[in-house]
Amino acid sequence: MNAIAVQNLTKQFGSFTAVDNISFDVKRGEIFGFLGANGAGKTTAMRMLCGLSFPTRGEATVAGFDLFREAEKIKKSIGYMSQKFSLYEDLTIKENIRFYGGIYGLTDGQIKSKTDFMLQHLGLSEQANTLVKSLPLGWRQKLSFSVAMVHEPQIVFLDEPTGGVDPVTRREFWTMIYEAAHAGTTVFVTTHYMDEAEYCDRVSIMVDGRIDALGTPTELKEQFSASDMAGVFLKLARRAKRGDD
Amino acid sequence: MKSVIVNGVQKSFKANKGSVQALKEISFDVEQGELFGLIGPDGAGKTTLFRILTTLMIADSGSASVDGFDVVKDFKAIRKRVGYMPGRFSLYQDLSVEENLSFFATLFDTTIEENYDLVKDIYIQIEKFKHRKAGALSGGMKQKLALCCALIHKPSVLFLDEPTTGVDAVSRQEFWELLRQLQKQNITIVVSTPYMDEASLCDRVALIQQGSLLDIDTPKGIMNKLGKPLWSVRASDMYVLMKELKSMYEVFSCYPFGQEHHVIFHNDGQSILEIETALKKKGIADAQFKRTEPTIEDSFMKLMNK
Known part of the structure; x- marks a missing residue:
């Protein structure tokens, strides 16, 4: 079964069509890269898939639930992490895990075992009582990802998770993504780093609200006669007419 | 000035x-x-x-x-x-x-x-x-x-x-x-x-x-200034390839770089044939090594590792 199935999904704001009739599927356990220039409609599409914005028309299921009728069930079955906001800086690492565990309805026992597991897995056991704001960005991003997975969601949405992160940590982060996908979690990720697009199983590229390309990195490079994903992206994004105004 | x-x-x-x-x-x-x-x-x-x-x-x-x-x-x-x-x-x-x-x-x-x-x-x-x-x-x-x-x-x-x-x-x-x-x-x-x-x-x-x-x-x-020869390597299963390379004592560092992994060996004159043979024993038969030019990121990571 597909983790995400989208048919002709559209979102209009007044006369402006932010997302224009997009259709695609994401398989279970797949790492799906969702690319596009600034203003192409990625964020709007992602907000709809997370049940945060109501589509104007179309059909979609996420984690097997209908986007129009079962948005609350979707929210319980997915994890979400963005670069901008994911953790409470004035809470400690342990408190953040407890908070998110509580939000997703985990029992005290589950929260305790999750906390122990995560702290050990991340090598943060000694910093359990450190405030998140004093953690280096790279650690914060890894912790955010783990916290987004605290309720073992079927799908995790990552919105530019590696922006501004140093090159070593950026790669460690992708190792975590691979591990999650290997364990069966579906990963839906956006990024501005084109080398990261190569790490995805399949990639879609949005232009002016539409999905203008979809395939494995190898297929897309062949289709657009480019040597790497940066080349594919530049060719497609240059087609954009509406710009980012 | x-x-x-x-x-x-x-x-x-x-x-x-x-x-x-x-x-x-x-x-x-x-x-x-x-x-x-x-x-x-x-x-x-x-x-x-x-x-x-x-x-x-x-x-x-x-x-x-x-x-x-x-x-x-x-x-x-x-x-x-x-x-x-x-x-x-x-x-x-x-x-x-x-x-x-x-x-x-x-x-x-x-x-x-x-x-x-x-x-x-x-x-x-x-x-x-x-x-x-x-x-x-x-x-x-x-x-x-x-x-x-x-x-x-x-x-x-x-x-x-x-x-x-x-x-x-x-x-x-x-x-x-x-x-x-x-x-x-x-x-x-x-x-x-x-x-x-x-x-x-x-x-x-x-x-x-x-x-x-x-x-x-x-x-x-x-x-x-990277100082050591840099190799790029590809195989059909990149995830397993990474794991195996990282576990080899000959490997100084191995990082994913887009569609390839970049590898630096401890020994500059490392024989690629030996590495390929070792990988074959672990079930990776199609690893292809090529010498490659370093990027700024390669150098940055090497400097971070010091």
């Missing part, structure tokens, strides 16, 4: 427990008319350094000068001569595009007309929105307006703090083309970025990490 001189600058901030050293004895020079890149991840100290050089913050120790003026004693002279585009959008959201530009021109005792030729190439791209409030512009447009406002008084040195963060690959490329154009007008440009691929577009770069400079050189110079 040197446009910027930084000499042993240190800066610490108080944190909840003790203090954080944001800059640890930083020293470097920037030549007049140079496009100089400060490359490093978030938290490296880039913004602190910019704030010291633009006289908005005073270093704990060390000295620095911009355009021949001391950042502490001559702060007023420096403020007239530098353009500064902070990382966070800091124009007046409730003023229109045109009002913002005219406001900054007035602050520096000039007019938009007087220096129009300097901002023209950038301003024409946003001129059709000149009556729109700055707060209602898209990210790319805001960035162009901010650059215009930083340029309108014809600064001799331009400081740009992460102008391309969060910007897509196409707009990033366009922005760097703009910087190249500006450089021709003999403006010294100091620009910071967390994107390592942008380093190759600078004349010289300083790599910075946790408050320390890892290296300063031309992009080519930095790439050449």
Whole structure:
């Protein structure tokens, strides 16, 4: 079964069509890269898939639930992490895990075992009582990802998770993504780093609200006669007419 | 002449427990008319350094000068001569595009007309929105307006703090083309970025990490300093390939780079045949090694590993 199935999904704001009739599927356990220039409609599409914005028309299921009728069930079955906001800086690492565990309805026992597991897995056991704001960005991003997975969601949405992160940590982060996908979690990720697009199983590229390309990195490079994903992206994004105004 | 001189600058901030050293004895020079890149991840100290050089913050120790003026004693002279585009959008959201530009021109005792030729190439791209409030512009447009406002008084040195963060690959490329154009007008440009691929577009770069400079050189110079042969490798299962390579004692480092992994061996003369044979024993029959040229990221990671 597909983790995400989208048919002709559209979102209009007044006369402006932010997302224009997009259709695609994401398989279970797949790492799906969702690319596009600034203003192409990625964020709007992602907000709809997370049940945060109501589509104007179309059909979609996420984690097997209908986007129009079962948005609350979707929210319980997915994890979400963005670069901008994911953790409470004035809470400690342990408190953040407890908070998110509580939000997703985990029992005290589950929260305790999750906390122990995560702290050990991340090598943060000694910093359990450190405030998140004093953690280096790279650690914060890894912790955010783990916290987004605290309720073992079927799908995790990552919105530019590696922006501004140093090159070593950026790669460690992708190792975590691979591990999650290997364990069966579906990963839906956006990024501005084109080398990261190569790490995805399949990639879609949005232009002016539409999905203008979809395939494995190898297929897309062949289709657009480019040597790497940066080349594919530049060719497609240059087609954009509406710009980012 | 040197446009910027930084000499042993240190800066610490108080944190909840003790203090954080944001800059640890930083020293470097920037030549007049140079496009100089400060490359490093978030938290490296880039913004602190910019704030010291633009006289908005005073270093704990060390000295620095911009355009021949001391950042502490001559702060007023420096403020007239530098353009500064902070990382966070800091124009007046409730003023229109045109009002913002005219406001900054007035602050520096000039007019938009007087220096129009300097901002023209950038301003024409946003001129059709000149009556729109700055707060209602898209990210790319805001960035162009901010650059215009930083340029309108014809600064001799331009400081740009992460102008391309969060910007897509196409707009990033366009922005760097703009910087190249500006450089021709003999403006010294100091620009910071967390994107390592942008380093190759600078004349010289300083790599910075946790408050320390890892290296300063031309992009080519930095790439050449990797010091060991670099190999790229591909196989059908890249995930397993990574795991196996990392577990081999011959391997010094192995990182994913797009569709390849980049590998450095402990021993420069490592026989690839041996490695391929060892991989075959572990079930990876199709690993293909090729010698490859290092990128700035390869060098940065090697320097981080030291």
